[in-house]
Amino acid sequence: MHDFLTRLPKAELHLHIEGSLEPELMFALAQRNDVVLPYASVEAVRAAYDFDDLQSFLNLYYQGMAVLRTAEDFFDLAMDYFRRAHGEGVVHVELSFDPQAHLSRGIGLDVQMEGLTRAMRLAERELDLSTALIMSFLRDRSAEEAMQVLEQAAPYWELIDAVGLDSAELGHPPGKFAAVFDRAKALGLPRVAHAGEEGPASYIREAMDVLDVCRIDHGVRCLEDPALVAELIERRLPLTVCPLSNVRLKVVERLDDHPLPALLEAGLTLTLNSDDPAYFGGGMLENFLACQRAFGWSEETFVALARNALEAAFMSEARRETLLKRLAAVSG
Ligand code: ADE
Ligand code: ZN
Secondary structure, three states: OHHHHHHOOEEEEEEEHHHHOOHHHHHHHHHHOOOOOOOOOHHHHHHHOOOOOHHHHHHHHHHHHHHOOOHHHHHHHHHHHHHHHHHOOEEEEEEEEOHHHHHOOOOOHHHHHHHHHHHHHHHHHHOOOEEEEEEEEEOOOOHHHHHHHHHHOHHHHHHOOEEEEEOOOOOOOHHHHHHHHHHHHHOOOOEEEEEOOOOOHHHHHHHHHOOOOOEEEEOHHHHHOHHHHHHHHHOOOOEEEOHHHHHHOOOOOOHHHOOHHHHHHHOOOEEEOOEOHHHHOOOHHHHHHHHHHHHOOOHHHHHHHHHHHHHHOOOOHHHHHHHHHHHHHHOO
């Protein structure tokens, strides 16, 4: 099964590139940029990754990204991840980034975009890895600031595949960003949003109805509202589920308790993703393997999940056709 899950052409739709910062690279970049880290060693960083909830993770996540200062840093961050993902049989990566978390530290959008897009181009050339870029807004900051960032990104609209919504969910319902997402829609930008990770099922409905999203990030709390589940199924709206993330952030206590089997049984369109692999104990392959161990899923189930991701991905139809064929070859 390990070989099969490695060979399976996996598309990753929910990945925060800043959450792929491994402690080794964090230390290397800290040294390069003369940033003082509050850790004595790589081991001390890993030991600190013991989270109670989403906020306790976000505190370290925003602290860790302080080492990212130059375009070269963003390039190294993304390339480091692309190489690891490629080694795990990932064929397509949609990376979210949090521009406000860098702008607030005085790092310009030009710096962020140069580094990330240069790595995306190199990965496409060298690793045959297709990529897409999702610009995410921090929901615990104001909607006005998000709107400003969207307008400031005008020179890069062509390079952005979608906008997203992340950070601390509770108390920051999707409706707060209605005007920002309306503007993105008017610009022709697809929309996704985190909803129903820690927040209630009503946030999923709001993301769907008010933000008009084409995917829900997480969405695992939809089961609390059967009418919502029925609508998600009818619309075939994909959920980008992140199993190891949900365990580490205590959305569930153990993977065995995860609603994934129930979500699958209900007939929802699911995909498996890593969220913040450097913080949550593994990338795509480890998430697939953990589900295999916890739920004993068949090869057919994993093929169906991989197909859902390819069908829901932001990629050209030619690329989708190529990857679906590769999936069919692996599934024999
Ligand atoms: N930003 C990075 N990871 C996140 C997550 N799991 N939920 C919300 N915001 C995030
Ligand atoms: Zn996320």
